[in-house]
Amino acid sequence: MENVKAYYSNAPVGGIDFKNKNINDQGNVLLKPLLTGICGTDRGIVNAGLSFAYNPEGYNFLVIGHESLCQVIESESNQFKSGDIAVPLVRRPGNCPNCLIGRPDNCSDGDKHEAGITGLHGFMREEFKDYDYNLVKVADPSLGDLGVLTEPTKNVVKAFEVFEKVSSRSVYHNSSSTLEGKKALIIGTGSEAFLYALLSRDYGFETYILNRHPIEKNKMEMCQAFDVNFVNSSEDNDFPDKSSIDLLIDTSGDPGTVFGFVRKMNYNGIAILFGTNEKAPVGTVTGSDIDHIVERNITIAGSVDAARIHYIKALNYLSKWKKQYGNVLNDMITGYYKPGDLDLFRKKPDGEIKSVIRW
Ligand code: DN4
Ligand code: BGC
Ligand code: ZN
Ligand code: ZN
Numbered sequence: 001m002e003n004v005k006a007y008y009s010n011a012p013v014g015g016i017d018f019k020n021k022n023i024n025d026q027g028n029v030l031l032k033p034l035l036t037g038i039c040g041t042d043r044g045i046v047n048a049g050l051s052f053a054y055n056p057e058g059y060n061f062l063v064i065g066h067e068s069l070c071q072v073i074e075s076e077s078n079q080f081k082s083g084d085i086a087v088p089l090v091r092r093p094g095n096c097p098n099c100l101i102g103r104p105d106n107c108s109d110g111d112k113h114e115a116g117i118t119g120l121h122g123f124m125r126e127e128f129k130d131y132d133y134n135l136v137k138v139a140d141p142s143l144g145d146l147g148v149l150t151e152p153t154k155n156v157v158k159a160f161e162v163f164e165k166v167s168s169r170s171v172y173h174n175s176s177s178t179l180e181g182k183k184a185l186i187i188g189t190g191s192e193a194f195l196y197a198l199l200s201r202d203y204g205f206e207t208y209i210l211n212r213h214p215i216e217k218n219k220m221e222m223c224q225a226f227d228v229n230f231v232n233s234s235e236d237n238d239f240p241d242k243s244s245i246d247l248l249i250d251t252s253g254d255p256g257t258v259f260g261f262v263r264k265m266n267y268n269g270i271a272i273l274f275g276t277n278e279k280a281p282v283g284t285v286t287g288s289d290i291d292h293i294v295e296r297n298i299t300i301a302g303s304v305d306a307a308r309i310h311y312i313k314a315l316n317y318l319s320k321w322k323k324q325y326g327n328v329l330n331d332m333i334t335g336y337y338k339p340g341d342l343d344l345f346r347k348k349p350d351g352e353i354k355s356v357i358r359w
Helices: 040-046 141-167 191-203 217-228 255-263 287-295 306-325
Strands: 029-036 067-075 087-088 113-115 128-130 135-137 185-189 208-209 229-232 245-252 265-273 301-303 333-337 354-358
Touching: 029 087, 029 141, 029 306, 067 141, 087 141, 135 301, 141 191, 141 265, 141 301, 141 306, 141 333, 141 354, 185 255, 191 208, 191 217, 191 245, 191 301, 191 306, 217 229, 255 265, 255 287
Parallel strands: 185 208, 185 245, 208 229, 245 265, 265 301, 333 354
Antiparallel strands: 029 067, 029 128, 029 354, 067 087, 087 135
């Protein structure tokens, strides 16, 4: 579609006062989006599955798009020059103690905003202004389009920080001081699941990703390249055969599936809940599930978003993986689309890992 200026959803207007903070027209850097990734959150907003999303104050629409790779067009900042490549931060701080120390990802009162999600317009637009302190520079030119994976990768880096903090409550590693032989199960086979699988392998976990149907050839090949095992739970409902999951990461938001696997977690196991799906069917937690969790010191933790430090680490991981896996990593971007390819928000293309819009 020609002349598309922005996408929008019809989320209801929220009540938080966030006047004069829209990123349309304020900032010392003018940016042109090159690529915008789309993810489960965007589809959740467009399909009314995420009630926490809301429009900026005074608007009856929300420009979506939070996974952006941009080029600097003009800059009044000494941190950026025209031509630089940058990724904008999604979350913008409020005034709570966590927000004030640069950790709005751990906001204590919910009074923060997220570009393209909660009360702040996003990056699916032909250009916008932002402040340099909201931008992370992509310095490695070899990353190219893969820079668009910085934003989804930063969530994974933060979740592993949560894993590290929680795992320190007991001795978690094996008797040789590594995680070799420890089992990580990631529920889901979307982009976040593949990024979790990559980092899980880096940590040394024997890594499994799971769905309740077979996955396409490109995804099977990617599992092979990353040394990750795929489990089709509709065929293999005995996986794993005993309570042996040391790290469970959920990207599905499906409570029945999550607690089905919490029942199979090992002593001192850690479950990180990450996927959100308000439309998921009700799941059941029994007394014996609670018994299992308590008696084994299992921790269930939620993890959302990430801070600037995780964007920087995400870029480092992407550069490392690019060297390690070469062009296989490029295949994480499974499709390039045009602004106006609206079906993309309603239906996942076959074999999708990361679909991106090229501006
Ligand atoms: P996605 O590509 O929709 O990934 C969800 C995955 O879960 C897909 O592969 C689904 O398969 C799969 N799935 C759904 N239900 C089940 C089930 N019952 N058993 C096994 N697999 C299942 O989305 P994404 O990768 O972009 O994001 C993953 C989730 O994380 C989304 O819910 C996002 O809203 C959430 N998210 C959270 C944060 C954060 O907390 C950041 C980014 C995303 P299929 O249905 O496609 O076959 O910061
Ligand atoms: C974004 C996060 C955000 C989360 C919930 C995700 O898609 O990557 O930055 O916190 O959605 O709104
Ligand atoms: Zn996203
Ligand atoms: Zn806060």
